[in-house]
Amino acid sequence: MGLEEERQKVNFCVTNLSRFLISQVLPEVSFERWRELKEKIIKVPALINSLECYSDTREDALNRGIRHGMALRDFSIREKLTSAERRIVMGFFPQLSPYILHYDFFMNGFFLQASEEQKAQFADKFETLEVVGCYAQTELGHGSNVRGLETQAIYHAERDEFILNSPTITSMKWWIGGLGIAATHALVVAKLIVKEQDLGPHTFFVQIRNMKTHSPLPGVFVGDIGPKPANHATDNGFLRFEFARVPKSAMLTRFARINDKGDYEILDPNALKILYSSIVRARTNLVKDAWHFSVIAATIGIRYSLVREQFPDPENPKAERKLIDYQIQRYKLFTVLSRLYATVFVRSSITELYNESERRMVTFDGSLLGELHALSSLYKGYITAITLENIETCRRCCGGHGYSMYSGLPSLYATYLPSVTYDGDNSILTLQAVRYMVNTIKKINKGQPVPDKYSFLAKPIPNLSGTQNPACPNFHQACFQAISHYTLHKLAKKEADYLKIGAKKEKVWSDYLQVEGIEAAETFFYVSSHEDFIKGLSLITDQNTRQAVEYLRQIYAISEMEKYNGLLLNLGASVETIENMKQTLLEALDKARNNAIGLIEAFDEPDEILNSVLGRRDGNVYQSMLNAAKYLNPINKTSVYPGIQQYLRPKI
């Protein structure tokens, strides 16, 4: 009713936009196949979450994760899923599980580093889950600094085998997903020690549990690290080796091996390049997956704001007003929506760069790796942070009911939360990205060529003065470029000044330039993401649709630019221009009002993924809340809660 009426107000074809969006976010899967898969997936209960999950104990959740793993395996085999299709299936269970990590994370790591023989030995067993693996890198005392890992793999020449040992508490593997209860094997990153020489981190594929009884093997102390705010189905684990004996074949030997003479031998000089490329891949994937979380949140937030009414309508005091009709609610929701569309277009651009880099890597041409590493680090940092903020903004847009787990939003937030830390802490990654930017400026200063995205840094600062069209994409881009140009050149100059007076480079980047460095990196993020946005927009052929998304671009550009007003003035923009841009932003909020539901429903997120009483397609919010509380909440099983009789009544 309410929502159907709202859907009538959309002035473009939602299915057409849907086709376009799916081509951007799932380029490997056709629109028809995507729809077909969705229909099939929702018929397999073990593949989807339900409102009951929100009352899961940790054990319930772990069991659900195991059953999900089985169902995922069976569905994959039955439907002959490609890996892109398997990721669609995983999206219906929006949290991690040991088997999702096995298929998605562990297997990539193994196949990258294993010899052909090792691959052939295990490939089938991985698919059937006979062998379940986990990627054991992080240690209790060591995260981002891989060089600091303490686990030892000592080659024992006489027995021609390895001894794996964890010499300290801080050397215990920790946080490893899949390790706590599920994995039979672990991909262990350890310092290879041959003839008392430390050869640095290498990877070993080590059996840790008995294949029949599942009991830990001798010398292996393993378990689950304990409760987390979400991802309860995942068994993040710890692992200590106590002089465990491991066969020589455990070492993954694509890149290096211990030869028959017992000597260390490098087999592939491209190892570093290839490993580097795989780290970049993991980061890129986080950027590529982010849109889905914002879509879930925004679908719930926008639908609820079109149903929920509050306070009398000034024009019709007997009726209450929909939340969306308050300016501040539109501001919150539509900045979320604009950042979601930015995320979609950023995804396309990083995917393009990544694919091109992969093409070159076939011939071990690593020429794009530096640029890709910098851009994926930058995007990973900001896109994950923005996505998390989007979820929380939508939660607050649902008022008090956003604090109910049945809203679907608290669990979405808590599930996504670790992504700002894992695969590289956002601050560390951003600092890596900005050092690439500063080096790019050094190249410019030396007259060397730089990648296209950075070419504006070699040109004069754009002129922002005079009368400007406050809604113009090119003007907005000029503003972002001017801001970033000024900030990055200033930063490069600061670094040069420090070095000139004899400061060590590492000290400059740990003690003096981190705060300003991260601020400078952010300016480039806007240059780059707004460029991606303009490019993405240009691909939309239908005029009404393009105009609807253009209002989101205006909201994105102007709302993100506001914090740089000082710089804009300093760089020549007039006070009038800045005030006109603000007015343009406020008007865009009104113009986006009626299309909002179309802009979000084009992602066509099924109720089974939303798993939310507030975000349902039918808008039947209140009855669903009541049903959930009444029928699904285990606390209401008895009319008198047993604890009252047990703990309170005897003491009154």
Next chain:
Amino acid sequence: MGLEEERQKVNFCVTNLSRFLISQVLPEVSFERWRELKEKIIKVPALINSLECYSDTREDALNRGIRHGMALRDFSIREKLTSAERRIVMGFFPQLSPYILHYDFFMNGFFLQASEEQKAQFADKFETLEVVGCYAQTELGHGSNVRGLETQAIYHAERDEFILNSPTITSMKWWIGGLGIAATHALVVAKLIVKEQDLGPHTFFVQIRNMKTHSPLPGVFVGDIGPKPANHATDNGFLRFEFARVPKSAMLTRFARINDKGDYEILDPNALKILYSSIVRARTNLVKDAWHFSVIAATIGIRYSLVREQFPDPENPKAERKLIDYQIQRYKLFTVLSRLYATVFVRSSITELYNESERRMVTFDGSLLGELHALSSLYKGYITAITLENIETCRRCCGGHGYSMYSGLPSLYATYLPSVTYDGDNSILTLQAVRYMVNTIKKINKGQPVPDKYSFLAKPIPNLSGTQNPACPNFHQACFQAISHYTLHKLAKKEADYLKIGAKKEKVWSDYLQVEGIEAAETFFYVSSHEDFIKGLSLITDQNTRQAVEYLRQIYAISEMEKYNGLLLNLGASVETIENMKQTLLEALDKARNNAIGLIEAFDEPDEILNSVLGRRDGNVYQSMLNAAKYLNPINKTSVYPGIQQYLRPKI
């Protein structure tokens, strides 16, 4: 060891600062009594949380809440606690529970609105928990808009009683803490209907459960609304009345009653003023309690950053560097610390205003209520938002381990999360505050007097041009005043312009000025909170201590001011001044480095409240993490997790 060394570096007397801080945040309790109470509380296990809580099922948590209620009652009676002292005890169980809400929230509501006779009848039973109450106002479809409540209390003249009825799904009481399983009685806000006339919301004290069996009474449909991200010990509940018969004595009759003739009769013309004052009281309390959450988070974040090491030290490549020695980590932690100190000083200032208003209210002089309402709404909005951000910033400062529940931070965040919504959604409150500010400007324009805090709005805009001391408190205050002066006058002008062209005032404030209104309110928040900060600083007598806190003030002022650089330039500040301020901020981060542990440990938060493996006083982080995972995590009870044998093995 590590932490003891760090403690030696502090250059002021921590105990002296402690005395000062406790006098600010717990003015009703002496330093000695506070210390004595802490010693006694930690000896009562039921009064404190433990690491085991993080593995609680919902039922475990509810039972823990019930036992906590019993222990709180017994301890209160045994120690003859004042209500301020009782709040200290509650602070050791940093989440809500039915009985905390009963003592702290329900009882206030009851005593405010009950007649002397009603008070006498129940006072003792409340203390002993024979009668447990809850405050049932919010409905499924109605939150902030109290006028929109639908629950009906129909006076039935023949039977001289009330009929309570919930005519729709949206009229069900919802979210009521204490209602789900615990309360025997509910304070129900319902529309009073006498002789078919709707007399608006009134309060009824209604028995809902049998006093012996605890079963719901006839006509009462009651239960728990379901899972939440935290506050699991609280039974937020729903309640539907199905033509329940309620005795006439249920109506709380301090302000109005149904007289013997069956007519509605107002007893106290000050009712509105008094009720208004109680709403303000609840908001003020949220501001007053916020410091404690930031203290917990910052203690954990700072201690861990002094223990955790990462990446080689540029000056000593064999050793790793403490996290706190990275500039960006100091920036994050010390802005948290600076906002915490701001929160402490804001607390003192709102308490003073509140107490003065209370003094006047004794003679029903409500002259301060408007100002108090505006300031408490503004402070509630920003202080709760800042506190929540502080917790999350500290969590991220703990890297990957911040995602473990054992860190203490995810639960702290989730527990505090609803405070940005309850007792008035922050956006709504901020808009109420800004409308007071705009009205104040109207008074100024009419030449009428205004409260001191607002007097700068009547003066010329401070001059920011020329050479300025970038660390000077008065200059910072002048900057905030200039920003706020400009923004608020501009907003008032905009409102006037809209009204001039015939727009309805309510429409102006729902459709046109919400975004800019909230932005403008924020500028005043800084004027006011920074003024409080300067005043608070002036009370510190020891010079080293004052200097240590002064660096935090610089960090607070400059880091919060950065977003207004555009306005500052526009208002005459030079680019040089702005750049010098940034440099001052970065230097303050270095100067605060060695005192940080003293500045946070002066709050002397016991390990029992922190409930964190990362934040322990002894700094023994890694061993504690291992112990928790090994001994407290129920998943490790068996060496093979049963679900693997049950769900996986049969299908391989």
